[in-house]
Amino acid sequence: MDAVTLLGLVAGTLTTFSFAPQVAKAWRTRSTTDLSLATLIILLTGILLWLVxxxxxxxxxxxxxxxxxxxxxxxxxxxxxxHG
Amino acid sequence: MDAVTLLGLVAGTLTTFSFAPQVAKAWRTRSTTDLSLATLIILLTGILLWLVxxxxxxxxxxxxxxxxxxxxxxxxxxxxxxHG
Structure with missing residues (x-):
């Protein structure tokens, strides 16, 4: 693996894991009332387009x-x- | 501009603008107490590495x-x- 790909994987690990506390909290509390559905849908759409x-x-x-x-x-x- | 680059720019517009409501709220209220400093620093580090x-x-x-x-x-x- 070349150095640039390794850099990208480190960058991706950081940006992906910045969501981990939020996921853990949602999973533990089963409460996501304060999370904006519109934001989550826009973000997921953007990330799926990045995947493509x-x-x-x-x-x-x-x-x-x-x-x-x-x-x-x-x-x-x-x-x-x-759970809403 | 080729279609793949255009797709990337649309993806980037969506993922970038998913932060816009949070920025607007922080700017308006001058209150960011509930935002995790560790998360913001990890996220910014990851995004700067993506930039590189x-x-x-x-x-x-x-x-x-x-x-x-x-x-x-x-x-x-x-x-x-x-403002803390």
Whole structure:
């Protein structure tokens, strides 16, 4: 793996894990009332488009980071859908 | 501009603007007590690394999206530094 890809994977790990406390809190409390549904949907749409962009560019770092973040945000949305 | 770059710019617009309501709120209220400093610093570090990644890959969409988002998060951090 080249240095630039490694840099991208480190960057992706940081930006993805910045969502981890929010996911853990939503999962633990089952409460997402204060999270804006519009924001979550806009963010998820943007991240899924980044994922498509990464696939088209064959860019491993972009695919990994946005795949992982999309899964985390989908988890938050699933808690919101079931518990409001 | 090719279609893939355009897709990246749309993706970046969505992910960047998902922060806009938070920036507007912090700027208006001058209150950021409930925002985690650790999260903001981890997120800003990750986004600055993405910016370096974009420059090294000469990827316009990554540079534009992460440059704009870094500026927004720096703005939130400046409110937090001055007003707590």
């Amino acid at each position: 962009y990464g696939v088209m560019k064959e860019d491993l770092a972009i695919i990994a980071a946005n795949g992982a973040t999309a899964a985390l945000i989908a988890l938050i949305l699933s808690v919101k859908a079931r | 990644y974009g420059v090294m890959k000469e990827d316009l969409a990554i540079i534009a999206a992460n440059g704009a988002t870094a500026a927004l998060i720096a703005l939130i951090l400046s409110v937090k530094a001055r």
